[in-house]
Amino acid sequence: MNSAPVEKVAVDPIVMDQLPDGSMAKDVDYGWQSGNQLELLENGEAYFPKVFEALRQARQEILLETFILFEDKVGLELQGILIEAAQRGVKVVVSLDGFGCGELSSGFIAELSKAGVSVQMFDPASKTLGFRTNWFRRLHRKIVVVDAKVAFIGGINFSADHLEDFGPEAKQDYAVQVLGPAVADLHHFALAQSGPQVRTRRGWQRREQPPSLRFTGEGDGLVRLVYRDNLQHRSDIEEAYLDALRKARQRVVIANAYFFPGYRLLREIRNAARRGVQVQLIMQGQPDVAFAKLAARMLYDYLLKEGVVIHEYCQRPLHGKVALVDEAWSTVGSSNLDPLSLSLNLEANVLILDRGFNQQLYERLEHLSRNHCKTMPENRTPRGWLWRVTVGFVVFHVLRHFPAWTGWLPAHKPRLKPFVHEERQGYDSSTRH
Known part of the structure; x- marks a missing residue:
């Protein structure tokens, strides 16, 4: 300089x-x-x-x-x-x-x-x-x-x-x-x-992480930084989501702009809904990148049939990367739930255990879903079901390994x-x- x-x-x-x-x-x-x-x-x-x-x-x-x-x-x-x-x-x-x-x-x-x-x-x-x-x-x-x-x-x-x-x-x-x-x-x-x-x-x-943290609001004001790099911390953000979903007992709300996660995340979202957790996803209905909507919709049938409620935000492009679980756990950051963020990009989120923040985020997302979203029906359309089932089957199984495959792309040693x-x-x- x-x-x-x-x-x-x-x-x-x-x-x-x-x-x-x-x-x-x-x-x-x-x-x-x-x-x-x-x-x-x-x-x-x-x-x-x-x-x-x-x-x-x-x-x-x-x-x-x-x-x-x-x-x-x-x-x-x-x-x-x-x-x-x-x-x-x-x-x-x-x-x-x-x-x-x-x-x-x-x-x-x-x-x-x-x-x-x-x-x-x-x-x-x-x-x-x-x-x-x-x-x-x-x-x-x-x-x-x-x-x-x-x-x-x-x-x-x-x-x-x-x-x-x-x-x-x-x-x-x-x-x-x-x-x-x-x-x-x-x-x-x-x-x-x-x-x-x-x-x-x-x-x-x-700071050492406590051995067990529940999502009931014990110890408000708790914050933990998690990040993703291409070395020791390749899956830390994804693991944080997985841990929260496995512990969910009441509600899960995920608002994410680019939603095309791997099989593990899809499975835990499905499992949470199966055990009676109220699971809501807020996706892009008016995307800035058209493929983002198309990719996410390939996953809808798999999630809708298990009771997951899916909203598409239609007022303007959704760019958020936030989620909450139960009464206290939340996350805010830069990471989407797609292969770029989960397998390639340098990302950072904060995990938050705080009842007041969780409630505020819930109220803002609830306002969004009630007033500016359309809710996807479980049987969105009877036409083209065979094509959807076939494509969904392929996508579903490709997602088991897709994040790992994208991680194999040449690193070309990017530099600062x-x-x-x-x-x-x-x-x-x-x-x-």
Whole structure:
């Protein structure tokens, strides 16, 4: 970069090394942290003001990771805030995905770089014969940590299509603001991804996970960070879902934009409904990617016949990645339930045990399903049943192994590359994913 930001945070020596795909070299399994305050943030109208105000109040450090950053009114406001923070001496590190942020211009990056913002791109690549070649193994996380005191995590990117005034294509999405001890884990994780040498604040230590946690609301304010990489933590988020589904006794609500999970998740969703749990899925009815709706619908018959209630959200594209189980367990993050998120992308979610947060999320999803969704009947149409059964059979059995197969795709050693504005010249492309 043109200038190195001043490090103002007291730090300890290197704790671990960073690997080429942005993962941590040592196995860090973040445990449950108690005593946290949580706020559900729905859509850009709630998310952007909270994040931007925290960034404006930053005094020491800003760590920001996002899959998409566009040069629209949201991206330009973020750029201005980050430049102002860097100019007043705040250490600012921005990590972007080379695929999701392919539309950013050289000038946009240069302005950040010249102000002292450390900008780095995950797996940058130009088009080859007019096509993108870096489709897989994306940096798909959305994390912001400010001064190691407040953190945000969820599915919301920095783009105007998360605001209602964007129009019919505005996305429906969720994030959470975290205050309390769990911020130390989010800070440690984000810092561990932000450079070849990982240094962390004094006082961070591994938390052991309690041997048994029930979903009845014992110990409100419990938070645990789970993440997916292509090394030691390939299935942590999926395992968290599986564990929650197996323990479910009353209700399960999953709202997920891209729903095409493997057989294990489908089986546990089915099993929960079979033992009398009220299971509701909220899927895309007006998708931004048409194939997402088609893929999810191939699974409907298998789930509907077991009593799973399926809603399709039809007001605008659903982009959320949230779920709740019983009265206390919830999860919010970047991970979809499809092969890209479960087998290839770098993802991060928080698991939450908190009755108040669970109830708030339930009420918002219930409002969505009652007022803006259509419910799928068990026998959606008698016509074409043979085709549906045949295709469903093939899809169902392919899903037993599909996540593992996609994990075999060449890794091509994606890297997190620091960007100076001179290097940006000639790197322009487009994506809306």
